[in-house]
Amino acid sequence: MPENVSMLQLLGPVVLALAAALWVVGLARILRRTRPQATSWHSDPRLPGLPYQRQTAPEMEAVELTPAERDAFAGLVRQLGDGR
Known part of the structure; x- marks a missing residue:
């Protein structure tokens, strides 16, 4: 081992x-x-690292709207449609 060279070198x-x-x-x-x-x-x-993926889609959910909610939604659609 050379004298002028350290152990780390x-x-x-x-x-x-x-x-x-x-x-x-x-x-x-x-x-x-x-x-x-x-x-x-x-x-x-x-892939082993991914969780199990189910093959079927989740159940469909549906909620009945009241007439006031339907009118409010229709008004919102009209407002968004005018913005073009």
Whole structure:
């Protein structure tokens, strides 16, 4: 070990080389998973981090309006229609 070089200066390139190697390995794994040939062994097409999505729509809700509410809504529609 040279006398004028500190321990941190010697460890710097080693740490950078290790980080680069880990980055390359991680990138290779990600690229391997995204290949079209690699998707054949995936049995579940859903992403594991997403919650279960139900396949049916929620029940429709309907509320009957009173005649005064219908008139007020019709007036609002007329006001918004004039704004063009």
